[in-house]
Amino acid sequence: MSNSPGHAYNPYDDSAESPEVEELDLDDGVTTGDYDLDERHALRRVAGLSTELEDVTEVEYRRLRLERVVLVGVWPGGSFTDAENSLAELAALAETAGSQVLEGLAQRRLKPDPATFIGSGKVEELREVVLAQGADTVIVDGELSASQLRNLEDKVGVKVVDRTMLILDIFAQHAKSREGKAQVELAQLEYLSQRLRGWGASLSRQAGGRAGGAGGGVGTRGPGETKLETDRRRIRTRVAKLRRDLADMRTARDTKRADRRRHAVPAVSIVGYTNAGKSSLLNRLTGAGVLVEDALFATLDPTVRRSQTAEGRVFTLADTVGFVRHLPHELVESFRSTLEEVADADLLVHVVDGSHPDPEGQLTAVRSVLADIGAGGVREIVAVNKSDAADPMVVARLLRNEPHAVAVSARTGAGVDKLRALIESELPQPPVEVEALVPYDHGELVARVHGVGEVLSLDHEAEGTRVRARVPESLAAALEPYAVARR
DSSP states (O other): OOOOTTOOOOTTOOSOOOHHHHGGGGBTTBOHHHHHHHHHTTOOOOTTOOOOOSSGGGOSOOOOOOOEEEEEEEEOSSOHHHHHHHHHHHHHHHHHTTOEEEEEEEEEOSSOBTTTBSOHHHHHHHHHHHHHHTOSEEEESSOOOHHHHHHHHHHHOSEEEEHHHHHHHHHHHHOOSHHHHHHHHHHHHHHHHTSOOOOTTOOOOSOSHHHHOGGGOTTTOSSOSOHHHHHHHHHHHHHHHHHHHHHHHHHHHHHHHHHHHHTTOOEEEEEEBTTSSHHHHHHHHHOOOOOOOSSTTOOOSOEEEEEEOTTOOEEEEEEOOOBOTTOOHHHHHHTHHHHHHHHTOSEEEEEEETTSSOHHHHHHHHHHHHHHTTOTTSOEEEEEEOTTTSOHHHHHHHHHHSSSEEEOOTTTOTTHHHHHHHHHHHSOOOSEEEEEEEOGGGHHHHHHHHHHSEEEEEEEOSSSEEEEEEEOHHHHHHHGGGBOOOO
């Protein structure tokens, strides 16, 4: 669907922000996804050119730039395979952010150490690995408090980043729309506000009246507002502005959603773990042409596309942001308006990567987030994607354990027709069943029946078109003058 100037208002497409981007879909098969992928790969980081200060305590704000990293995690319970899968996912996140993973360490302990997360003995081992590998960053598979972050950096001597900040950095790199950028910035500021650190003994950067001298006057002598307090105030001001901006953007999204509801258009949302193939499946089902990349969180901004059943009934398919284990709470809150597309959907297509080492873990993690956003009760179809690369035994196990499941391959197209048929069968039925003899000069009513209703039977007679269908209440009222007794 085009959003070019002069085109009629389109309530089905929430993704396009500029006519120039959408026009790429019409240029010799070039899609917006191809353009976005080329743009993302146009700039690459060069290893060995880091300009970070050696003493990381000298700076308070640092642009998160990951180059050569060592991973470390705590293994509180479960099997060692679970710990390996968690570190493997952290490595994929780090590589998506543009870094080179050198080594990973996992420590078995009942709970993280409150001072350094991994304990004093493991800190010394970590420091030796960092020195031996020449790493400039440590990424921790967990969320660190401000004190844990400071203690680890002091002892290891390089920059330390936790899992939450890593995911936020990936989101900041991949966000494209104005709403997406605002949501990510809000999440980053919410995270940063709890982890601001001072400058050691020199906390005050602003003196009181006349530089805090004796002539400053009553109530003006002293250190004045500290740099830490100034930073907190600026963050609070910026957060308030971002919340106002997002509220305005939410109004526009709600308007489009309400318009689709008013026209009784069923909504289908594609959800799933990051890199499970949601965007590829959307492209296969609708020809949307959105960006596809073998990377975690490759696409963030939701894309809504119009589709229709074999009988002509219109519905929408929405691609949403991918989920991950321990998705940062700040992201869930910031993206709540976007995730409401999922909570308000009539049907969910839950995509799971059949070739992943732990597909059941992916299903559990996604359903946990769905429950958090109020979408736990929405009807669900499980699409086991990448069936061409998956172990047939694993695919068979998933199909056996999950009701309303189908094996598909977005790459080859296998099973996509079966998935489409299952989606059509699971769409909510319109509430009112009618039978009407519509005159031929009111063919627009028959077209509306095909568009928003479910046709049960249709015959062309001398007086007009006899149609029996299930339709929304508004359309049933329009057909009332032509209602006939049922045969």
